[in-house]
Amino acid sequence: MYVFGDSTLDVGNNNYLPGTNVPRANMPYYGVDFPGVPAGRFSNGYNTADYIGGPLPYLLLAPSPSLLVSTALRSGVSYASGGAGILDSTNAGNNIPLSKQVQYFNATKSKMVAEIGPSAVNALLAKSFFLIGIGGNDLFAFANVEQARNRSSAMDMQSDAAAFYGSLISNYSAAITDLHTMGARKFAIIGVGLAGCLPVPRVLDTAGSCSDGRNMLAAGFNEGLGSLLAGLASRLPGFVYSLADSYGLMVDTFGHPKASGFTDIAGACCGAGRLGAETDCLPNSTLCADRDGYYFWDRVHPTQRAAMLRAQAFYDDGMSRYTTPISFKQLIYT
Numbered sequence: 001m002y003v004f005g006d007s008t009l010d011v012g013n014n015n016y017l018p019g020t021n022v023p024r025a026n027m028p029y030y031g032v033d034f035p036g037v038p039a040g041r042f043s044n045g046y047n048t049a050d051y052i053g054g055p056l057p058y059l060l061l062a063p064s065p066s067l068l069v070s071t072a073l074r075s076g077v078s079y080a081s082g083g084a085g086i087l088d089s090t091n092a093g094n095n096i097p098l099s100k101q102v103q104y105f106n107a108t109k110s111k112m113v114a115e116i117g118p119s120a121v122n123a124l125l126a127k128s129f130f131l132i133g134i135g136g137n138d139l140f141a142f143a144n145v146e147q148a149r150n151r152s153s154a155m156d157m158q159s160d161a162a163a164f165y166g167s168l169i170s171n172y173s174a175a176i177t178d179l180h181t182m183g184a185r186k187f188a189i190i191g192v193g194l195a196g197c198l199p200v201p202r203v204l205d206t207a208g209s210c211s212d213g214r215n216m217l218a219a220g221f222n223e224g225l226g227s228l229l230a231g232l233a234s235r236l237p238g239f240v241y242s243l244a245d246s247y248g249l250m251v252d253t254f255g256h257p258k259a260s261g262f263t264d265i266a267g268a269c270c271g272a273g274r275l276g277a278e279t280d281c282l283p284n285s286t287l288c289a290d291r292d293g294y295y296f297w298d299r300v301h302p303t304q305r306a307a308m309l310r311a312q313a314f315y316d317d318g319m320s321r322y323t324t325p326i327s328f329k330q331l332i333y334t
Contacts, residue, residue: 012040
């Protein structure tokens with residue numbers, strides 16, 4: 001499994017990036033259930049990538065070419081980076097953007113080819129699982145700009161979104177097409193969730209309600225992503241995909257939280273202030289007692305339990321309620 005994306009899938013790459021503004025999860029209370037080790041995941045424990053496959057971070061492996069190659073051939077590598085966007089301009093300089101993640105994979109493949117030859121590598125990659133989950137940071141940055149312009153209503157935000165969507169989909173298409181050219185065939189894509197129901201936008205509302213504008217922005221992007229993948233499947237030889245509906249899963253979970261065992265779907269388990277969302281999760285933060293009862297770990301990211309339920313819904317979803325046209329499990333065995 002080869003992983004590309006943002007902090008929801010990052011298993012520690014940002015620990016190795018220079019710069020004081022790089023988002024990192026290498027301090028308490030991150031990893032409090034990992035067990036008790038801040039391992040670079042933006043969670044109290046594991047994240048969605050761990051539950052689906054759990055490859056090691058590229059930047060941990062890169063200093064040792066032999067270790068990188070052996071790991072890439074045996075189990076795969078993660079290139080995901082907290083704060084990363086589909087656009088290079090999103091949080092520029094403080095993450096590994098999607099385009100560079102793809103470049104890192106290309107460098108990895110070159111080393112694999114040198115080790116076992118192109119035919120063997122291409123055969124391996126054709127059977128491998130390429131997991132991508134990204135876009136939330138791009139939407140967050142766009143929505144913040146809209147809000148600063150006093151255009152935070154759902155209607156206003158959507159009217160400004162067309163060109164923005166075009167840039168996102170174009171860059172996403174380029175990344176997937178490049179990976180396909182390098183030999184990838186099986187793509188598991190995670191759409192963007194309820195961006196307006198994260199603790200961050202909720203705390204800005206006096207009633208703690210979700211932001212309809214941010215949710216509509218996410219829904220519009222997901223629609224464009226679905227169209228992109230259907231189009232790529234019709235023109236890229238051997239291309240097979242599963243698109244995970246993170247948005248729909250969150251709608252259902254938040255509509256009936258107790259059915260999934262959640263007692264709090266609005267606030268952050270680790271943080272401070274109202275909804276625990278007025279600060280980041282820090283060593284001096286307030287920590288909730290029942291971490292499994294919270295959907296959100298900090299003011300942006302899901303808890304370990306929420307990540308596990310996401311992975312289960314996307315992987316072994318026989319009825320394809322949250323994946324289309326097939327589930328992640330079906331993709332693996334295709």
